[in-house]
Amino acid sequence: MIYVNIVLGRKHEISMIVLEYKCKGKPNQYKAIDEAIRTTQFIRNKAIRYWMDNSRELKIDKFALNKYSTTLRNQFPFVADLNSMAVQSAAERGWTAISRFYDNCKKKISGKKGYPRFQKNCRSVEYKTSGWKLHPTKRKITFTDKNGIGKLKLLGKWNIQTYNVKDIKRVRLIRRADGYYAQFCLNINVTDIQPKTGKEIGLDVGIESFYTDSNGYQEVNPKFLRKAEQSIKKSQKRIYKKVKGSSGRRKARKVYSRKHLKVSRQRNEHAKRIARNVCISNDVVVYEDLSVRNLVKNHCLAKSISDASWYLLRKWIEYFAAKFDKLALPVAPHYTSQKCSNCGVIVKKSLSTRTHICNCGCELHRDTNAAINILNLGKQARGGHPQSNANGLETSTLLGETLVEQVSRLKLESSVSSDLRVSTANITEILA
Secondary structure, X not given: OXXXXXXXXXXXXOOOEEEEEEEEOOHHHHHHHHHHHHHHHHHHXXXXXXXXXXXXXXXXXXXHHHHHHHHHHHHOHHHHHOOHHHHHHHHHHHHHHHHHHHHHHHHOOOOOOOOOOOOOOOOEEEEOOOOEEEOOOOOEEEEOOOOOOEEEEEEOOOOHHHOOHHHEXXXXXXXXXXXXXXXXXXXXXXXXXXXXOOOEEEEEEOOOEEEEEOOOOEEEOOOHHHHHHHHHHHHHHHHHHOOOOOHHHHHHHHHHHHHHHHHHHHHHHHHHHHHHHHHHHOOEEEEEOOOHHHHOOXXXXXXXXXXXXXXXXXXXXXXHHHHHOOEEEEEOOOOOOOXXXXXXXXXXXXXXXXXXXXXXXXXXXXXXXXXXXXXXXXHHXXXXXXXXXXXXXXXXOOOOOOOOOOOOEEOOOOHHHHHHOOOOOOHHHHHO
């Protein structure tokens, strides 16, 4: 199993891909990986505690936490067993949480600012350029620190031999419900320029259908969670029938976790397939710049919105647009369903009204009308700025984990796209 993704740096555009392989080892090796993961969690939490206990005048930053990680290595033997760069990487995770809190305070976002919390369930350990060694066949990897992980087999179809070992900037071990995985972050460019089609399209995501485009086509919403919900509930009930601490309860929890993992992978593969087809077929893809984080605050629609995975679709569209040399453009979502795409008059309608009917004679499905408005907004935004591109991209490795130091937001300095970004409106206006 393998997943490929692009990573964009904060100050400089750094193109990377993340290759993932399943690891095959012995039970004692898995225990060593778990111990390394617990050590990572310990270092990260200690770094946050160190930041909390010191005054603001000391200006604890990333470099101060890296220096503090050396103190931890001298103080705790189990920390010293972990590779020094892996220890630094764990301390940097703490700084990532702290810097995110600082950024939210500077931006003066509403609500909670994300004050750093202590982690209770870490699932990965990250090495940098040392502490590991690839076998000449590149189908095995050996971890050379004192933690005792040793040699692991790599199961996957991707041919990592085509890349230089020097391009591997990070190696990460991840624990999931169905086993352990190794991720390789490679500093290489990912391009696959596709021929131009001369077509432009606007996308309106929804719950009734996965998306509706400006041509009137509606993609069926697969509703993976809804379909698996009964099976998940049954597996959850079996957990509570088992004795706490027993092996039967642990097995029941694994079954329950695998079902959720399957749903998340189905969502990702579906969004990836749809986004790839859309970007290949069109030169310009315009979509709504939705704030899903605020939308899911509506408890009546939160499950359906999460199951639709709008954010995954956007993330993959922006990835494939960059890869295929196409244009992905987000626009403000406000009143795109209320406004008539033919005459521009605002026609108020509730969420239950699924047909747009205007006095000018325009009669369309409300989502098709919204998709046309979205495309028109994209055309207006491109006026005078034909090279404008998507903004607000936040990437991940697509399996629930991120390379902490690499994850960031891409913000292009386009005055037109900046004018289009506004604060999140109420949920009725956006979904209407």
